[in-house]
Amino acid sequence: xxxxxxxxxxxxxxxxxxxxxxxxxxxxxxxxxxxxxxxxxxxxxxxxxxxxxxxxxxxxxxxxxxxxxxxxxxxxxxxxxxxxxxxxxxxxxxxxxxxxxxxxxxxxxxxxxxxxxxxxxxxxxxxxxxxxxxxxxxxxxxxxxxxxxxxxxxxxx
Numbered sequence: 001x002x003x004x005x006x007x008x009x010x011x012x013x014x015x016x017x018x019x020x021x022x023x024x025x026x027x028x029x030x031x032x033x034x035x036x037x038x039x040x041x042x043x044x045x046x047x048x049x050x051x052x053x054x055x056x057x058x059x060x061x062x063x064x065x066x067x068x069x070x071x072x073x074x075x076x077x078x079x080x081x082x083x084x085x086x087x088x089x090x091x092x093x094x095x096x097x098x099x100x101x102x103x104x105x106x107x108x109x110x111x112x113x114x115x116x117x118x119x120x121x122x123x124x125x126x127x128x129x130x131x132x133x134x135x136x137x138x139x140x141x142x143x144x145x146x147x148x149x150x151x152x153x154x155x156x157x
Contacts, residue, residue, distance in 0.1 A: 052139060052153030057102050059085035061151020065139045067127065074127040076113060076139060083120040089145040090116040092125055094136035098154035103147055116141060 051066040063082030068075050076092065084090070092113045093105075100110070114125045127133065140152035 050133065050155040050157050052155045054082070054084075054141075054151045054153045057100070057140070057149035057151045058143075059087065059150045061085070061141055065153045065155075067133060067155070074133065076125045076127055078121075078123040080122045082123065084116070084141045084150050086119050087143045087148075087150060089143055090119070090150065091142050091144050092116055093140050093142045094131070094133070095138045095140050095152065096136055098137040100138060100140050100142075100149050100152050102149050105142065105147055105149065110140070110142070111136065112142075112144075 049066055049068060051064060053064050054061045061084045064079040065082075066077050066079075068077055076094075078092075092115075093110045094113060095105070096109045111131055113127065117123050136155070138152050138154045141150040142148070143150060
């Protein structure tokens with residue numbers, strides 16, 4: 001009985017070692033200069049990904065926001081730790097300055113992206129192609145009914 005276990009264990013070990021040797025043999029050997037080149041090569045990241053951290057306006061708002069591009073489409077992403085106060089008629093807007101006023105926003109200064117889906121957690125909103133993101137310096141959670149900025153995040157690249 002012990003012999004069967006040892007034989008099976010030995011066979012499994014041979015298969016594992018053989019597989020490792022095959023993988024190592026397929027990988028080209030690297031030279032010291034390869035390692036230096038890999039360490040100094042920048043990761044392929046977007047040239048500029050606008051991001052921001054929420055600040056309170058009329059109400060406490062926290063978390064971060066980023067604008068990402070995936071498959072040629074742009075999205076505004078609220079982080080997992082995003083949280084806003086509850087309110088009526090809340091929307092995610094893009095605002096032309098880095099600090100929108102707490103109230104009295106003028107229609108020419110913002111773009112309504114979408115109604116806020118939920119008051120906490122990760123969320124994604126598609127940014128239409130017609131929107132020039134460079135024209136907007138912040139993202140805000142805005143109460144349309146009372147024209148009040150709950151919180152905002154200045155965007156930086």
